[in-house]
Amino acid sequence: MAKGAVLAIWIVSLAVAGLVIARAQFTTDMSAFLPRAPTQVQRVLVNQIRDGAASRLLLVGIDGVPVEVSAALIRGMAARVASDRQFAMVQDGEISGLAADGKYLFAHRYLLSPAITPTHYSKDNLHKALLDDLGQLSSATGGIVKQTLPADPTGETLALAGRLADEGTMTRHDGVWTDAKGTMSLLAAQTVAPGSDLDRQEQALGALEQAFEAVRTALPGAQNAHFAITGPGVLGVHARAAMKRQTKQLSGIASGVVAALLLAAFRRPSILVLAFLPVASGVVAGIAAVALGFGSVHGITVGFGVTLIGEAVDYAIYYFTYAPGGAAGLLRLWPILRMGMALSVAGFAAMLFSGFTGFAQLGLFTMAGLVAAYLVARFVLPVLTPRGGASRLPNLPARLLPPPKLAWGLCGAVALASCLEVVSHEGPRWQDDITSLSPASAADLSVDRSLRAAAGQDDQSRYFAFVTGRDLQAVLQETETLVPVLDSLTGEAIRSYDAPTLILPSEQRQHERQAALPDSATLAADLQAASAGLPFQPGLFEPFLRDVQAARTAPVITPDTLLGTAMRLKFDAMVAHDTDGWTAMTSLAGLRDPQSVEAALAEQGAALVDLKTASNGLLLDYRREAVTLAACGSLAMTALLVAVLRKPARVAAVLLPLALAVLATTALSLAGEHRLSIFTIFGLLLTVAVGSNYCLFFERRVAGEPLALSSLALANLCTVAGFGILSFSAIPVLRGIGGTVAIGAFLSLVSGAMLIPPRRAGA
Amino acid sequence: MKALSVAIMLVMALPAEARADIAPDAIFHTLAAVKTSRAHFVETRHLAMLTAPVIASGTLSYTASGHVEKQTLVPASETLTIDGDTLTLVNASGTRTIGLSDVPEIGALVIAMRGTLSGNTAALHQHYELTATGDSAHWVLLLQPREAAVQRLIQYVRIAGSGASLTEVDTLQTDGDESDMRIVEDRP
Structure with missing residues (x-):
């Protein structure tokens, strides 16, 4: 041409x-x-990790100063970012911040309350409720009960609030959340942007950091305050920055080294x-x-x-x-x-x-x-x-290599030692904890753990009852059929549960509750009879009669009714949909007996999901896939070798050094890191790709010819330098692949040179 | 400034009977010396909602500094414990732990009582305007809330006592409801 x-x-x-x-x-x-997840649970999991409500959560902790000061800092920060459009919610623990939630529960109590059944407002039940009210009025909480009594004598609002007030278990100082020891003040914020939108997460992170700095400089005694922040978005932003920085730095260094090597060789x-x-x-x-x-x-x-x-x-x-x-x-x-x-x-x-x-x-x-x-x-x-x-380039003499007998002995010894090392680890041990995949730094992960523990989030939301359906109403109804089962398990197999239908019942259930409410004449007459002999002022319960009447014909509540409440965020975290349909998750706390819970849920067509097992299972799937793919890759390469080289002996000559390199690299990785990761597998695949080149050169060598080792050595040096430098990275993926390839490529070259016999001249 | 403080110290050192009205700090000084005490109470509440008062009774105990336990026995068993900023309520419907500032309906009264018992004048002055009348044998302390949030709920708390003992805690709420707690200290 x-x-x-x-x-x-x-x-x-x-x-x-x-x-x-x-x-x-x-x-x-x-x-x-993240993979294109195969099962629906995994898909929901991956979607939650990417975009779910949990992915939008940012958690701020301030310590290093007296708790009065850190609480004031948190409050100041909350005030600054509260009006920021980037945040869907900013909560520092102040009960007044939950005013919208209280209003929602009160306004829709007759549609929300699981207690509403046709007999709930019978004469007898009303009488019992009124007697109970009298007791409440003389109790320490009388001042609170009094406020809702005329409109809600059966205490539906307080019961609903008590059911949902997991925030109530948090300790507070001066109205601001603190950790259990009371030394760190906490703030939770939810971004509008999904956790995977790292550019917008970075903005939100910046806004919180700025707010902290502004409040700190203005507040006396706050100079030593220590600011910590975590959340999936924060981890992502930091990991991306580190990845960019390290890739740039390390590949810069690697390119420099390779360039220097080439310059030295060719001048x-x-x-x-x-x-x-x-x-x-x-x-x-x-x-x-x-x-x-x-x-x-x-x-x-x-x-x-x-x-x-x-x-x-x-x-x-x-x-x-x-x-x-x-x-x-x-x-x-x-x-x-x-x-x-x-x-x-x-x-x-x-x-x-x-x-x-x-x-x-x-x-x-x-x-x-x-x-x-x-x-x-x-x-x-x-x-x-x-x-x-x-x-x-000067050709390296063949006598650099040990004589064949010694070479085979040496390689045999290495193979044996490698096998022993692998066996001593009881076969290849795998790193099956999903955090090993995370590009987040160890420091970030430890901040994440301690802040989550401080916020009491460490063990929560691990187990879920999982239902699927074609639309929102279907999954809500499915969840409602679970509720009696969960009620019977509560106190035994589980400590408590938190279902999305406590926040938003299905429309069907809301209509059932409306139908269970008595008409105003009946209710008025029964209330009259129920309060006979009790010291309530006549007409006191007019608001109650009016509200029940209104609730009978009120429009049903929808997710839109929840807008502006903190409960909406919680609801969004529990109910999700994608192209395959809808899913609803009911979180189970204090699970003691997974088997019986699983069996009880299965009877109702629901699954018990352990997020930790599910996410580790996800990793297990990736790893199996990686092993399968690597095996397929090796098979494809072998097939190609067989097709071209034809003679089994020649194919074996090429494959043997590669197998030895893979085995020895695996043993070295195990000895160094104690665990193999998915990245080791990709590293080995790459090793075989590079190493096979060397072996092909050796395979073509004719006896008596000088060894073409110099060009191979130069190429190998470039590879080892390039990947070796990557292995200094703190990021698991870079370190894993870099180290594996550097070691593997070198071993392939050495074992190829020693083990592949030259062709007989003229063959 | 120095002369003034010397004068205050002199006045404080005078026998209480010698003055028309006792100073609040003198009451707190006496109360702060009490390390532990137990008492019975009867609390009568007059509520606009009801045509008759509701009455509760039980025991009170106090341990320095600031640990208060109010145990209601009649009409229903209920235990209210205050420790630091945390309020724990145990009754038939379970155990609830709440921050004092989260429930001003309970917190304001608790701060008034505990502040008086422990002689923690700083906390009291922060939340209330204080006026004392009477002498050390029969003193009355009037606490009027400073914060708007509490003013919306409570007009005043009136605490009466004799020497180092509380005899009555009377609360008038802003909506006109009133609670009157009579206290009889247990003799050790």
Whole structure:
């Protein structure tokens, strides 16, 4: 092909890819690295993690100063951000902040109260209620009872409030929430933006930090106040910042080191630029492919993808070291490179089927990137620099390697030691705690734990009774059929429960309650009879008669009626819907006997969900998937090797060093971190992709030839440096993949060099 | 300033009978010396809602500084405990723990009684305007709330006593309802 045509095709392709990229949508939403969850419970879980009410919660704790001061700080902050449109709710514990909730309960008490049955307002029951009222009036709470007595002599409002007032269990100082020890003052805020919208979460975080600073400078004695904040949004914002910073820093350092290595090897700056051409073209092709395939490109896909196709730098290195040898050398190089590229593509193709959108994107990115990088190395580099690196790298003599017997003995010993190490861990141990996946820093997670514990949230909302249905009314009705079961379990298998229908009953149930209310003549007559002999002023209960009458024909309450109350947020956290329908979760506190609860719920068609098990189960699923995908990738690579090399002995020669490298890397990871994570698996897949290139070179070596070790060593050095630097990251995903690949690539090179026998000359 | 404080100390040192009205702080001084006490009470409430008063009775106990327990025995058993800023109420419907400031209906009265018993004048002055009449044998302390939120509920709390003992706590609410608690201290 004419040189001009090659360059033209290359430039036009880049331009087209550039156009695609210019029109592509880039996202930073971390949820791309949450899976497309397979079960409905998991889907709800993932949606809750991304956008649910819980994801919008921010928790602020202030300590380090006397509690009077921290309480004043919290109150000042609350006053400052209360009118901020970013926040749906700001609560510092002040009961007056719940005024809207009290009004809602009072106004709709006859539709809300589970006590309303046809006999609730019988003469006898009214008489009992009135006697009880007299007792209440002489009690310490008489002053409170008095306020609602004329309109609500049966105490429905107080009963409802008592049922819902979990806030009442929080300790307070001067009306502001504190932790149980009374040393830290607390504030809860709910953002309008979902927890996964990190840009808006960052704004909300900034608003709270500013409010704190403003109040602190104005308040005497508050200089030493310590401000802590947590929430899914905060963790996300911090993790994103750390990820950006570390990826930038570490990949900056890694690129610098690789550039220095190349410069030292080839001593020509122009070679340096040319060496990055295949990778750069691969990145452009990768982004464009993802944009076309997925509609949008995740920021992390780009960041990681560049790392994953780092092996393309090797293509250039191989070209520069082979080209001075003339056409004969190149004729041998290209088939090896093509095969290596095809093996990597076959391995990474498995990632396309990952449930994580992010990993699927990475798979496509890598495949497109490697193909493009190979094509550029194969066709463009020879046009731009026909003679490759000006000077040949010195060839390393074959005697550097130990004699075959020693090599096999050495490798056998390593394999045995690795097996023993793995066995000593009772097989590969997995990191199955979902927090190991979290990109949040350990410091942030510890703040999160302590603030949640301070707010009494640590164990709450772990167990749920879970129902599904086609619409809101269906799930509310389903939940209402659970209530009698839950009532019978309360005090035995569970301590208490909190159902969304306590906040908003189904319309059907509301109509039933309306029908159970007596007409005004009957109620008036029964009330008259019930109060005979009791010292209530005549006419005292007129408001009661009037309200019951109004409730009989009142419009039903809907989620909109809840607007402006804190209960609305709670309701939204419990009831969710997506394209598959609706779900409602009733939280169960103090669960003692999961089996009997599960059985009792199953009879009513509801499921018991343990969020911790469910989220860890989610991780287990990702991990199984990763193992399956890695296995499929390995199979695809083996199949390709068999198809090309044909002879089982040659296939085995290539596979054996790779297997040894994978085994030894696994053992080293176990020895270092004690646990394998999902990231180790992706790291191993990458190891095999890179290592197989080395093995292919060794496999093509003919006996008596000098070892092509120098170019491989240079390529390997670049890989180890690049990934090794990533392994210093505090972020689990970077550390996991970086460390695994650095170790694995090195071991592949060494074991490949030692174990793969050269071909007999002329074979 | 120094002369003034010397003068106050002199006045305080005078025998109480020598003055027309006792100073509030003198009452608190006597009460603060009490480390623990127990008493019986009968509380009569006159409520506009009712055609007859409701009457409750039980025991009161106080331990320095600031721990108050009011145990109602008739008409129904109920225990109200105040410790620090927390109020715990135990009755037939269960146990409730509430912050004092969350329920001014109960909190205001509790602050008045406990402040008087413990001689914690700072807390009392913060929440109430204080006036004392009588002498140390028969004193009366009138507490009028300073805060608007409490003024909406309570006009005044009147605490009468003799020496280091409380004999009566009378509360007039803003809506006209009145509670009158007679106290008889248990002799040790």
